[in-house]
Amino acid sequence: RRLVRYEYDLGSCMFCHLCVNACPHDAIRFSTAFEHAVYTRDKLVKTLNKQ
Numbered sequence: 001r002r003l004v005r006y007e008y009d010l011g012s013c014m015f016c017h018l019c020v021n022a023c024p025h026d027a028i029r030f031s032t033a034f035e036h037a038v039y040t041r042d043k044l045v046k047t048l049n050k051q
Contacts, residue, residue, distance in 0.1 A: 003049075011044035 020028050038044060 006048045
């Protein structure tokens with residue numbers, strides 16, 4: 001098997017911080033910066049491996 005598309009939905013985040021603790025490469029972090037705030041929920045779905 002091969003991961004073809006990796007998406008995550010920030011709208012379903014519960015801010016439990018478990019993903020930050022589990023990431024072995026320190027690629028995920030929480031901050032208090034709000035520059036990524038959006039007005040519609042569909043913009044909260046992020047695709048990491050766009051091709």
